[in-house]
Amino acid sequence: MARIALASSASYVDDPEIKVLSEALAAVGHEVAVEVWDDEAVDWHAYALTVVRSTWDYTDHRDAFVEWARRVPRLRNRAEVIAWNTHKTYLRDLAEAGCPVIPTAWDVTDEQTLVAHADAWRLPVGETEWxxxxxxxxxxxxxxxxxxVDDALAHSRSLVEAGRTAMLQPYVASVDAQGETAVLFAGGDYSHAVIKGALLAPGEGVRDDRDSRERITPTTATDDQLDVARQALRAASQALGGGLDLLYARVDLVAGPDGAPQVIELELTEPSLFLPNVDGAAERFAAAITTTVNSLGRV
Ligand SMILES: Nc1ncnc2c1ncn2[C@@H]1O[C@H](COP(=O)(O)OP(=O)(O)O)[C@@H](O)[C@H]1O
Ligand SMILES: [Mg+2]
Structure with a gap:
């Protein structure tokens, strides 16, 4: 039995996944508290383990969030993982390690640069969705x-002008029919996979919500998907000097133009783990948490 904190943002303490995980942890004898990450009154030292969960509002306060992560003892995933993984330039590290990633250009603000990237990716500018x-x-x-292209450029420019880092990618056409596959790992082991339906509709403009949840269908990861997912985890470990000791990981994959998996996102910070969607998933995560707690010792 240990005291475990699940870290959330104030608006998501009632997230269904938090409930399912809390129940699975209670069932194996742990005492669980849902705590708000930026609540100054929380004594994080009182917990044997703090698990980052529904902290989705961090995107407006990334620096504060990373600072918080560095202050919390016995945090999973670890603060250095969170510092690296909360900025999608981590995709460059994956690509440099040879992991297939959706082609990505950064901070594109003029047409010439966009055309140069399109040429390098062998994409006809006028017929491509971005x-x-x-x-x-x-x-x-x-x-x-x-x-x-002008809309894409205007959007990219507006992000850059707001002091943010803008990413430009080709729209991966297979997502419309096949969605993306999320491959979930608990304590380093493959646990389960789900297919998430497409989210971006043509002509819809800039999205501002995280509540229009995708359609979720349980699936089994193929060997190719597992290979690429594991490659992404090895590349992360390499980029961070090893010893990551990941409690949870989600690798989101899409089928590239030749059908082979490409990484769209590696989520080591606060991924939805789709625990309510797959039988046994919450229990496997609870078991991984127990293993981590035992390796850390009790408080
Ligand atoms: N290059 C792309 N091709 C097709 N769909 C994409 C692409 N990039 C993003 N999307 C869609 O937008 C969603 C959100 O983008 P993602 O990169 O996963 O960022 P986040 O989930 O962190 O907001 C994806 O789940 C997918 O539906
Ligand atoms: Mg995503």
């Missing part, structure tokens, strides 16, 4: 799909 999104984001906030 995604523009900020490098610090969750739940598709400030993300959009554009068929007009």
């Amino acid at each position: 995604v523009v999104k900020p490098a610090v984001s969750a739940g598709s906030r400030d993300t959009a799909r554009w068929s007009d």
Whole structure:
């Protein structure tokens, strides 16, 4: 039995996943508290383990969030993982390690640069759909799909002018029919996978919400998907010097133009783990938490 904190943002303490995980932890004898990460009154030292969960409002306060993570003892995932993973430039580290990632250009503000990237990616500029999104984001906030290059450029520019890092990617066409596959790991082991339906509709403009939840269907990861997911986790470990000791990980994959998996996102910070969607998933995460608590010792 241990005291465990699940860290949330104030608006998501009632998230269904928090409830399911709390029940699974209570069932194996742990005492669980849901705590708000930026609540100054919380004594994080009182917990044997703090698990980052529904802290989705951090995207407006990333520096404060990373500072908080550094202050909390016995935090999972670890603060250094969170510092690296809350900015999507981590995708560069994955690509540099040879992991297949959706082609991405950063801070594009003029047409010439966009055309140069399109040429390098062998994409006809006029017939391509684009995604523009900020490098610090969750739940598709400030993300959009554009068929007009000028719209894509205007969006990218507006992010850059607001002092943010803008990402430009080709819209991966397979997402419309096949969605993306989230591959979930508990304590380093593959646990389960789900398919998430497409989120960005053509012509919808910039999104500002995280509450329009995707359609979720349980699935089994293919060997190819597992290979790429594990490659992404190895690349993360390499980028951070090893010893990450990940309690949870989610690797989101899409089928690239040749059908092979590409990483769209590696979520080591506050991923939805889709515990209510898959039988046994919450119990597996509770078991991984118990293993972590035992390895840390009691308080
Ligand atoms: N290049 C892309 N091609 C197709 N769909 C995309 C692309 N980038 C983002 N999306 C869609 O937008 C959603 C949010 O983007 P994502 O990169 O996962 O950021 P986050 O989930 O952190 O907001 C994805 O789940 C997917 O539906
Ligand atoms: Mg995502």
